[in-house]
Amino acid sequence: MSSKKLTTEQALRIILSESEEENGEASDYGNDSDFDSESESYSRSMMQSLPLRLLPRISSATRHVRPIGVMVDIRHFHMDAQTFKMDYPKVLITGGLGQIGTGLAKIMRKRYGKDNVILSDIVKAPKRILDDGPFLYADILDLKNLQNIVVTNKIDWVVHFSALLSAIGEKNVPLALKINVDGLHNILELCKQYHLKLFVPSTIGAFGPDTPRNPTPDLTIQRPRTIYGVSKVHAELMGEYYHAASGLDFRSLRFPGIISADTQPGGGTTDYAVKIFHDALQTGVFNCYLRQDTRLPMMYLADCLRSIVEFMEIPSEQLPMRTYNVGAMSFTPEELVEEVRKYVPHLTTTYSPDGRQAIADSWPEVLDDSNARADWKWEPHYDLAATCKTVFEKLLPSMMSEQITDKPCKGTKELTIANVIDLLVSCET
Ligand SMILES: NC(=O)c1ccc[n+]([C@@H]2O[C@H](COP(=O)([O-])OP(=O)(O)OC[C@H]3O[C@@H](n4cnc5c(N)ncnc54)[C@H](O)[C@@H]3O)[C@@H](O)[C@H]2O)c1
Secondary structure, eight states: OOOOOOOHHHHHHHHHHHHHHTTTGGGGSOSOGGGOTTOOHHHHHHHHHSOGGGOHHHHHHHHTSOOOOOSOOGGGSOBOTTTOOBOOOOEEEETTTSTTHHHHHHHHHHHHOGGGEEEEESSOOOHHHHHHSOEEEOOTTOHHHHHHHHHHHTOOEEEEOOOOOHHHHHHOHHHHHIIIIIHHHHHHHHHHHTTOEEEOOEEGGGOOTTSOOSSBOSSSOOOOSSHHHHHHHHHHHHHHHHHHHHOOOEEEEEEOEEEOSSSOOOSOTTTHHHHHHHHHHHTSEEEESSOTTOOEEEEEHHHHHHHHHHHHHSOGGGOSOSEEEOOOEEEOHHHHHHHHTTTOTTOEEEEOOOTHHHHHHTSOSSBOOHHHHHHHOOOOOOOHHHHHHHHHHHHHHHHHHHHOSSSOOSSSSOOOHHHHHHHHHGGGO
16 A cells, blocks of 8 residues: 555545445445535545445444435425425524534425525524525524514524523623523514424533433433523423413423534533544544543434424424433543544543533433433434444545645644555454
8 A cells, every 4th residue: 555645636536536446335325414414515425435445334334324214204294285385394593503503404404495494693604504595694682683584484483593502601601691591582482472383402401410310311300500501491491381371382302412523512511522533633632621431421413403303393292291301322531532542543632621520520421311212202323433433434534635735734643545544444443
């Protein structure tokens, strides 16, 4: 195997020419792509282009994933008798430019139609987002503007993502109260006034040090110690109150930390589980702000997005509860490092716990999601191994395109095509 340095173009040309020889075998690559927000077509086509012998672990990881069709279950939607068109919901996503929103827009647009899902935020959207479908400025503190958007666009569902997360909320409590509490009040009133279905994500942060931590059931003590957690308990209770008092179709899922490949987390306590992948590939050095034995529940983004869509499509009368735990896996930083080292064996790690350690110590270790599994058949598809494989499968091609140049990359061993292949082949062990 040659170890001479290659330009991006040369490396890609070699890989593409090798893949042509093995064409046709790559069709079992990934079944969850329609629920996987981050699959930029460039990365995906690059991975599909890689010779299959280089993807032994990666392809088998996704092969075990239960196939999900993109076909909409039409039992949940009506057909217009005049036009014969499906009556898909018109969805507004608030705070849509954060870690989770763009992915949800992508899969909902596939299911309900591109123009039926409106992303919104108060920050400027990049061109690729504007090209993907409708985007609006919407400040959740401005009720009049929200009313205007709902009426003008005939909105049926609101997915309310705007929030200040745990670590960032602690740094600015008045702003966290404004966004997470005042903003929520606007959204609840809006949805009540226009009879909209409402989804508000909750979090493991809605539990506290007095909660049983392993496992943590749906109905238990909730005495969080962060303003983020307090605001999420408030959201759960307010939503359930509006449901009971006004019939609002309110739904909430308590998510673990969400792991994504190419969307950045927004300042939560579980962000380390995203940062490690970038650090491993960029510098080979990972400094963790939590102790190595801190066990927390986590979920890969594709599972999170699929849970929202599946939950939102369940008819209201079939839901005995309005707020559910959803789980997928639980691990410690040490266990994550061990899994990441299968791909980046030279990764070095240090642990320097900071203020986020106290937050993590007050959160559940394992979520009991048996009610979600029983009531609406929730089932996660990604465990730790499958998550790592999938994240690397997404990051490696973009790393190759960015870093296989004539310049050696900083802090890591020189990234020649031979080294990248070594990384891929190391997946076999
Ligand atoms: N990411 C996770 O690990 C995780 C875990 C559990 C629950 N959640 C919940 O999921 C939701 C989305 O999380 P995320 O990680 O995408 O958050 P994020 O911090 O990445 O994004 C939040 C978005 O809200 C927007 N926003 C802030 N102020 C606003 C305002 N006044 N009006 C409109 N938008 C405003 C921000 O611009 C940002 O794009 C949040 O409610 C969060 O609590 C996330």
